[in-house]
Amino acid sequence: MTKYLVFRNQPDSGQVNEPGSREEMASEIANVVSQDRMPANYYIAFPIENPKVSFESLKELAKFSVEITDETAELWVNEIQEMVEKAYMVDDAIGEASGGIYQAMIAYNNAIEASSNFKDLTSLSIKALDRAFEYFEVESAYEVSTKVEEIYSVESFEHHHV
């Protein structure tokens, strides 16, 4: 098992995770757990060579720690990556679906409001729809994120909406 510390990669650092590396994997895992869906290399990971010294001194700066074994690395490649991708697709679908419904709701509410005899009809609540779609977004990401956090023993060093 290797433990990695995951940092916010500064945009001007010139550093990136090596493609296909465990460091890249640890950064992606942190991204999934954060549920922020940041772009590639938003995080950068380094293995803790000497847990007693490095971990204590660096965790002040790190955002997450992630533990990866050969077995869980395989699980990431074979199952979880695809699942994360599908969960992101659900998020995208939620965004697209809600956009269309919002527009239609606003058009309906405006038509009622502009009418002379139908102002008494109940207008559609944009807030209620907001709440429903917000719940969907949280639900679609939550299950994967929680499992990933558990499997990779992810520790979060700041308050993220995990």
Add this chain to the structure above:
Amino acid sequence: MSKYLVIPRRADSPMTHKGGSTEETVCEIAKNLLHYPGPSDYLMAIPADTKIATFAVLKDDAFCSLEITPKTLDTWRNDVIGIQDAINSFQSARDRAENILDRALADLDEAYENSTGFKGYTPSDDISVYSALEQMGSNDLEYTFQRALHEMYKFQVLRRETARG
């Protein structure tokens, strides 16, 4: 206030309502409220206090009756079409939203089902556009609006009939 009966126009009848007339609009209203599947010019509106109207009732020929005032005529022309279009657009947006989400969720469900570590959870059980919109009462939009129109035009069904071919 004027009351009209709406009857089927015989296929060989040369009589049509003048464009923009009250009778033409009455036929449009009747078509909408009856959910009449044919075009509105398959219908004819006749004032209820005429002999033809009495005859149509006796012959069981009238589809419906409705009452019109200048104000409710304006309402139809200025408001109803816009609101109806908005309701239709909303239904389309909802259908589309359900389709988009159903497809994405089916893929995610499948990924869960095929996994070893995540089996046992079905994401689509927790995410349903249909139930969210149902809770908001949006499924009743069409019904509520139709009911308001029925009341406004004092609409009464006298006989159900499908459109001629």
